[in-house]
Amino acid sequence: MKNTMLAAVVEQFGGPLVIKEIPLPSPGAGQILVKTEACGVCHTDLHAAHGDWPVKPSLPFVPGHEGIGVVVAMGAGVSEVKMGDRVGVPWLYSACGHCEHCLAAWETVCAQAEFGGYTKNGGFAEYILADPRYVAHIPAGLEAAAAAPIICAGVTSYKGIKECQVQAGDWLAVSGIGGLGHLAVQYGKAMGLRVCAVDIDDGKLAHAQRLGADAVVNARVGDPIARLREVTDGGAHGVLITAPSLEAFHQGVAMTRKRGTCVLVGLPPGEFPTPLFDVVANCITIRGSFVGTRKDMAEALAFAAAGKVRADFELQPLSAINNVFERLQRGDVPSRVVLDFS
Secondary structure (H helix, E strand, O other): OOOHHHHHEOOOOOOEEEEEEEOOOOOOOOOEEEEEEEEEEEEEHHHHHOOOOOOOOOEEEEEOOOEEEEEEEEEOOOOOOOOOOOEEEEOOEEEOOOHHHHHOOHHHHOOOEEEEEEOOOOOOOEEEEEOOOOOOOOOOOOHHHHHHHHHHHHHHHHHHHHHOOOOOOOEEEEEEEOOOOHHHHHHHOOOOOOEEEOOOOOHHHHHHHHOOOOOOEEOOOOOOOHHHHHHHHHHHEEEEEEEOOHHHHHHHHHHHEEEEEEEEOOOOOOOOOOOOOHHHHHOOOOEOOOOOOOHHHHHHHHHHHHOOOOOOOEEEHHHHHHHHHHHHHHHOOEEEEEEOOO
């Protein structure tokens, strides 16, 4: 094995990624090395590369938290995986394992959590150093490129629906039918829900209908809140907001049925003023949801392995990453891009 690897590196916030050879990491005790087969590209990677969030990554770093590959080297003491296993290195790179949140199986909010492609180098590289306790175990028969979007967009959508606390037959409104939302429609249908897709793009709404949505609402036409309330006979029992738009957040709360739950997943910039009277008087729950736990990950992947959920994606080489980022910036990626390392 050579001692360097090709990677796309963020050297300055807001600048183009630099594709270059960097040292190949060697796994220490309790670590594994994964040879990358595919890595999905997420809007979060763009935020990371631009330094958009309050806690910024340390420069230089390699983005990517949807990396799928094969274990090719292991440090001492690794028992969770074996050589040749196909695994995913997700956003939740690792956690402490012993705080109150980890003990309650809520490791995603551990104060000592590390994040792939953010605080740890990620999957925009030929190899990824990983913590075997937190990798996703990819089911047999699920190809690498198809698995990549599931370990971020998929698990985030799936967990968000669970946090809506809906049950079979209830109405789920999915706001934003992009990388996350097109998967949320499929998860919702697979979970026995009636799904209403909300977006400002008729093409994406037509896509949602092809994926099984029971109803669609264009958020820019007429009175979308009234239309959704009419379609769902009073509002959705659960609303999942994946769109990075404050207007979508305002609409989402108003689309929530009395005693329903509105789950926030998208991360638009700015503050979110809440209509307090409506929330109190209608007993609405507003809840944030952040990716998913290892158990959520296994469940989300099982749906995909069973053929009930499939990400729509296009393949691109690592060399195209700056063009992909430009397309993401202007909203020109219909669903998901996956970098192909094969």
